[in-house]
Structure formats: C-alpha cells, structure tokens
Amino acid sequence: MAPMTGLVTSDAYTAHLTGAGHPESPDRVRAIVAKLRDAGLLDRTVPIAPRPVTEAELLRCHSAAYLRIVREDVAEGLHKLSTGDTPLSAQSLETALLATGGVLAAVDAVMAGRVTNAAAIVRPPGHHATPTKGMGFCVFNNVACAARHAQAVHGVKRVLIADWDVHHGNGTQDIFYADGTVMFFDTHQSPLYPGTGSRDETGAGPGAGLIMNRPFAAGAGRAEIVGAFRDELVPAADAFRPELVLVSAGFDSRIGDPLGGFRLTDDDFAELTAIVKGIAAKHCGGRLVSTLEGGYALDGLAAAVAAHVQALCG
Numbered sequence: 220m221a222p223m224t225g226l227v228t229s230d231a232y233t234a235h236l237t238g239a240g241h242p243e244s245p246d247r248v249r250a251i252v253a254k255l256r257d258a259g260l261l262d263r264t265v266p267i268a269p270r271p272v273t274e275a276e277l278l279r280c281h282s283a284a285y286l287r288i289v290r291e292d293v294a295e296g297l298h299k300l301s302t303g304d305t306p307l308s309a310q311s312l313e314t315a316l317l318a319t320g321g322v323l324a325a326v327d328a329v330m331a332g333r334v335t336n337a338a339a340i341v342r343p344p345g346h347h348a349t350p351t352k353g354m355g356f357c358v359f360n361n362v363a364c365a366a367r368h369a370q371a372v373h374g375v376k377r378v379l380i381a382d383w384d385v386h387h388g389n390g391t392q393d394i395f396y397a398d399g400t401v402m403f404f405d406t407h408q409s410p411l412y413p414g415t416g417s418r419d420e421t422g423a424g425p426g427a428g429l430i431m432n433r434p435f436a437a438g439a440g441r442a443e444i445v446g447a448f449r450d451e452l453v454p455a456a457d458a459f460r461p462e463l464v465l466v467s468a469g470f471d472s473r474i475g476d477p478l479g480g481f482r483l484t485d486d487d488f489a490e491l492t493a494i495v496k497g498i499a500a501k502h503c504g505g506r507l508v509s510t511l512e513g514g515y516a517l518d519g520l521a522a523a524v525a526a527h528v529q530a531l532c533g
C-alpha cells in the first residue's frame with residue numbers, strides 16, 4: 220500500500236473565539252486550510268472526521284477538578300480561563316473537546332492502518348495544559364491525551380512526543396515527567412514563556428532520562444534545531460524504540476513569528492518532518508500523528524504547515 224496521509228480539520232475549530240487582535244485566532248485554521256487547498260494538498264490527503272473527546276479520555280491526563288473548572292468557567296461566561304491565560308468564548312468547551320478528539324481520531328486512523336501518518340489542524344492548542352491547569356492559549360493537552368489513548372486503546376507501549384514549538388511544552392512534560400513509557404523531546408526558545416524546559420529537567424523515577432529539553436537563545440534556526448533533532452533525537456529514539464511518534468507541531472518557531480525569535484524556514488520544517496518520519500519508518504511502520512500547536516503569523520503559519528503536510532505526504 221502506498222503511504223497515505225490523513226488530515227483532521229473542521230470549520231468547527233473556528234468557533235473558539237479569543238477576541239479582536241488575539242494571536243491565537245480562528246483565522247489561523249482558515250489560513251492553513253486555504254493554503255493547503257491552493258497547494259493541492261487537500262486532494263492528496265485523506266480527510267479524517269474529528270469527534271469530541273470523552274470525559275473518560277480526558278481523565279487519563281487531567282484531573283476531574285480541572286475539567287469541572289473548565290465547564291464552570293465557560294458556563295459562567297468568563298472571557299478567560301480562571302487557571303491561566305487562555306481566552307474563552309461560548310463555544311470554547313465544544314471546540315476544545317473537538318480539538319483533543321480530533322487528534323485521537325487521527326491516532327485511530329493511523330493505528331488501524333487507514334493512513335500511514337496524519338496531521339491534525341486543530342485549535343485551541345494543547346501543550347501548555349497541565350493535569351490541573353489550562354494556560355498559554357491551551358485548554359486540554361491534545362498530544363498527551365493522544366499518547367494515553369494510543370496506549371489504552373491500541374496497546375501501544377512506548378510513545379515518542381517531539382515538540383518543535385518555540386515555547387516549551389510544560390504541560391506535556393508535567394504529565395509524563397515520571398512516566399517511563401513516553402519520551403518527550405522539546406526544542407524551544409529560552410528565555411521565553413512559560414520559563415520551564417531547562418536541560419537539567421530530564422525526568423524522574425521510571426521517566427528518568429526520557430525528558431530531553433533543548434533550549435536555545437532567540438535567533439536560533441536550522442543549525443541548532445534541525446541539528447538537535449538529527450544528532451540528539453534520532454539516536455535517543457533508536458534506544459527508546461517508539462511504537463508511535465507524535466509531534467507537537469508549533470510553527471511559532473518560524474522566522475517572522477510575532478511571538479518567537481527563532482528563524483526556521485519552511486524548508487527546515489520539511490526537514491524536521493522528514494526526520495520524525497524517518498524515526499517512525501524505522502521503528503513503527505511510519506505511524507506518526509502531528510498536531511498543531513502555535514504559529515501566529517498567518518501567511519508564515521500557512522506556508523510552514525503546507526511544507527510540513529507535503530513532507531508527510533512525500
């Protein structure tokens with residue numbers, strides 16, 4: 220069977236409103252889908268329908284108390300999550316449930332062999348959400364719930380999560396810090412929000428050594444980030460032997476992003492994609508799911524996602 224790439228997206232992802240001028244805007248998804256259409260990539264990918272994540276699926280990563288807070292904050296009409304800097308609107312809960320569920324649907328499609336790999340173009344993003352706290356424009360930790368879903372439903376033992384967003388994926392790190400079944404590799408700008416992610420945060424207990432943070436100063440680009448993926452992630456993955464590869468694909472590490480100072484180009488995102496694809500091909504039959512995290516310059520975001528999806532298809 221020729222490799223096939225799945226694509227999760229939906230107009231419903233524009234229903235989470237963040238207010239005029241907020242960088243994490245519904246236009247992000249609109250810009251990406253328009254670019255994928257123009258580039259012929261909607262025709263080259265297999266659509267995967269998202270579905271809402273269930274409470275039981277969220278409870279694999281989040282506390283019941285936090286889920287209650289989200290429901291209550293939205294029901295009370297708050298404009299911001301009470302746990303952190305994530306804007307809310309009337310449809311935010313439904314949209315966030317569909318964002319996490321969309322990534323789970325992509326995992327199901329990949330694990331069933333309907334597609335080889337998949338990209339989930341969802342929002343709100345997820346990698347800052349901890350077990351007990353939404354923050355950093357995130358409500359639920361989409362990628363972490365996807366890892367737990369693969370383990371609980373598909374019998375996957377070891378999951379690699381690679382995160383190339385310009386910000387540290389503190390929520391993902393928190394969830395798996397002492398886990399031992401999930402390797403987390405994260406390149407990010409430092410100093411920058413949220414302030415975590417130093418090289419000496421390496422995991423604990425059974426997870427010791429499975430958290431790999433690679434912080435770089437503003438101005439870093441291909442040499443540092445592609446270099447870290449090629450020279451450090453690839454050998455670490457060879458030792459870990461993942462059975463599924465997940466990617467927190469943030470494109471605020473692209474040159475020109477208003478929230479970050481990295482200088483990655485669209486070609487660099489294609490190369491990062493090729494590296495994680497190579498890991499998946501070597502260890503787990505190509506099984507890889509990426510999920511959209513940040514990326515706030517609309518044209519740059521759309522171009523970078525197109526380069527990423529094209530590389531997944533290629």
Ligand SMILES: [Zn+2]
Binds near residue numbers: 471512513514
């Ligand atoms: Zn980010």
